[in-house]
Amino acid sequence: MDGDSNKNKNETITIRQLPGNDEAYLLSWARCVLQTDPDTYDMTLDGSSLQGWDGEKLLRGITCPTLLLQGTPELGGLMSDADVTLATRLLTHHAHVKFRNLGHALFIQQPEPVLRAVTNFLESL
Secondary structure (H helix, E strand, O other): OOHHHHHHHOOOOOHHHOOOOOHHHHHHHHHHHHOOOHHHHHHHHHOHHHOOOOHHHHHHOOOOOEEEEEOOHHHOOOOOHHHHHHHHHHOOOEEEEEOOOOOOOHHHHOHHHHHHHHHHHHHOO
16 A cells, blocks of 8 residues: 555544535434433443443344445444454344445435345345
């Protein structure tokens, strides 16, 4: 990798810079955030929201067809490749689509490929 590629990889991207995050969307999102119970944020910050969490047990209990939509962790995607490997091992009937240029808000950033992935999954059932 050249020096410019490394520089760009470490650059901070604000949510406003992601596709689909225009002023109207961000204002709507802010209104939703204001309506959230403040304890939710406290539990997230202090780690207590995950107390008693057993992801493997939960995944083993899912028997319906499941679509895993994976964004890129560097762009805010929540599932790592290791998470997906674990999920695909434990889920009995699954499909997986990885979006290399999208973060957590897949459907907001680029709705067309996400809709196509969901439609293809539903049509396969």
